[in-house]
Amino acid sequence: MTGPAAAPPDPSGPQRAGLPDFTIRTTMLTYDQPDASGHFGPYGGSFISETLTHAIEQLRQAYARYQHDLAFQREFRHELAHFVGRPSPIYHAQRLSHELGGAQIFLKREDLNHTGAHKINNVIGQAMLAQRMGKPRIIAETGAGQHGVATATICARYGLECVVYMGAEDVKRQSPNVYRMKLLGATVVPVESGSRTLKDALNEAMRDWVTNVENTFYIIGTVAGPHPYPMMVRDFQSVIGEECLRQMPEMLAELGLPGNGVEAQPDAVIACVGGGSNAMGIFYPYIPLEGVRLIGVEAAGEGLDSGKHSASLQKGQPGVLHGNRTYILQNDDGQITETHSISAGLDYPGVGPEHAWLKDSGRAEYVGVTDAEALAAFHRLCRTEGIIPALESSHAVAYAMRLAPTMRPDQSLLVNLSGRGDKDIGTVADLSQADFYCRPSCRGQSVKGDVALASLR
Numbered sequence: 001m002t003g004p005a006a007a008p009p010d011p012s013g014p015q016r017a018g019l020p021d022f023t024i025r026t027t028m029l030t031y032d033q034p035d036a037s038g039h040f041g042p043y044g045g046s047f048i049s050e051t052l053t054h055a056i057e058q059l060r061q062a063y064a065r066y067q068h069d070l071a072f073q074r075e076f077r078h079e080l081a082h083f084v085g086r087p088s089p090i091y092h093a094q095r096l097s098h099e100l101g102g103a104q105i106f107l108k109r110e111d112l113n114h115t116g117a118h119k120i121n122n123v124i125g126q127a128m129l130a131q132r133m134g135k136p137r138i139i140a141e142t143g144a145g146q147h148g149v150a151t152a153t154i155c156a157r158y159g160l161e162c163v164v165y166m167g168a169e170d171v172k173r174q175s176p177n178v179y180r181m182k183l184l185g186a187t188v189v190p191v192e193s194g195s196r197t198l199k200d201a202l203n204e205a206m207r208d209w210v211t212n213v214e215n216t217f218y219i220i221g222t223v224a225g226p227h228p229y230p231m232m233v234r235d236f237q238s239v240i241g242e243e244c245l246r247q248m249p250e251m252l253a254e255l256g257l258p259g260n261g262v263e264a265q266p267d268a269v270i271a272c273v274g275g276g277s278n279a280m281g282i283f284y285p286y287i288p289l290e291g292v293r294l295i296g297v298e299a300a301g302e303g304l305d306s307g308k309h310s311a312s313l314q315k316g317q318p319g320v321l322h323g324n325r326t327y328i329l330q331n332d333d334g335q336i337t338e339t340h341s342i343s344a345g346l347d348y349p350g351v352g353p354e355h356a357w358l359k360d361s362g363r364a365e366y367v368g369v370t371d372a373e374a375l376a377a378f379h380r381l382c383r384t385e386g387i388i389p390a391l392e393s394s395h396a397v398a399y400a401m402r403l404a405p406t407m408r409p410d411q412s413l414l415v416n417l418s419g420r421g422d423k424d425i426g427t428v429a430d431l432s433q434a435d436f437y438c439r440p441s442c443r444g445q446s447v448k449g450d451v452a453l454a455s456l457r
């Protein structure tokens with residue numbers, strides 16, 4: 001059953017050309033983050049109004065208590081196994097790897113989780129905390145609706161009241177997810193202020209929390225927000241990487257591949273970065289394994305120099321957003337700038353503070369993939385492997401497709417396939433100018449399926 005066990009990292013392990021000199025000491029300093037007040041190097045921390053200090057302190061104490069509590073951990077694992085369907089498999093994308101003619105590409109199948117993405121892992125952990133803290137009311141904010149759906153799902157599962165804030169513009173754009181949340185019993189509140197999108201929903205959720213802090217738990221959907229959220233969300237999501245550490249040696253052994261020297265692990269781990277939770281989840285357990293490259297893929301939108309992207313780590317500057325210090329996309333006056341991505345889940349002007357630290361320390365690399373590249377990768381994975389990926393995840397797949405041909409066939413890349421693409425087929429059909437997919441707006445009109453298929457060929 002089990003392959004060779006993962007050996008500890010070799011301190012004299014191979015240094016990679018072009019990468020910063022990275023010692024065990026700096027690795028451990030990175031792995032041990034954050035400090036007691038939530039700082040990842042100069043990033044993170046807790047920038048909140050006085051009205052929230054009590055709530056945040058309560059949460060910090062609750063998490064400190066249950067983080068290493070055996071009964072809590074046992075129940076969390078049980079939920080992941082029986083409600084989510086974990087462990088998710090690792091799949092060898094054999095046809096795609098063969099076509100590209102380089103490194104073997106492996107996919108961590110978070111798309112097979114209940115609700116179709118990684119977000120549910122974290123939401124279960126936070127909902128379990130809410131129960132133990134005696135908070136019967138859950139609030140969340142959502143942009144594309146994926147985090148809202150995961151939260152509504154868990155609230156139904158645990159019998160908790162659920163209120164989801166969503167920009168009015170997003171409510172219109174994401175009507176299937178809005179309906180899903182309502183089916184699950186959640187109240188969806190359209191936010192009419194500002195640009196009527198995610199950041200306005202965030203402000204409204206904060207306002208609700210301040211008002212109802214006694215009975216309300218705020219579930220944040222990524223590794224952002226004030227301490228302890230970035231650490232806590234990372235810990236809940238790191239089940240992804242922990243499974244990979246066990247699964248990869250077996251996968252590589254099956255194919256007779258050497259893996260990355262003594263570690264029997266992939267040469268690189270690749271994940272898309274919006275707020276950064278699926279990436280932190282798969283990266284975290286790999287941080288001490290110095291020979292494994294960690295590559296985060298940001299949305300380069302219409303190009304990194306176009307001004308229309310969401311690449312906070314590559315094009316942003318340090319500043320404070322959503323209760324923590326991190327890289328953010330801002331103009332010279334410190335105003336948050338408009339972001340753009342083909343995928344709603346990557347369309348965020350900040351990034352989790354731990355990624356900012358991983359970038360500065362050199363342990364992880366961050367690259368950009370454009371809308372067009374992500375869309376091409378989306379179609380390619382559909383056609384070569386029979387898997388429809390989320391547009392977010394397609395960014396990571398696209399970078400693997402760029403990197404693989406530069407490597408040897410006995411090397412390997414592990415891609416976090418963070419979610420499935422069912423939610424995106426309307427967007428893809430629009431971009432392919434395909435009328436094959438009948439959107440609500442085209443109901444009753446003729447559907448030109450042949451034209452659509454032709455545009456895909």
Ligand SMILES: *Cc1c(COP(=O)(O)O)cnc(C)c1O
Binds near residue numbers: 273
């Ligand atoms: C929300 C989402 C993302 C982006 O969020 P992270 O916190 O960066 O992981 C990526 N992929 C999918 C499928 C998502 O739903």
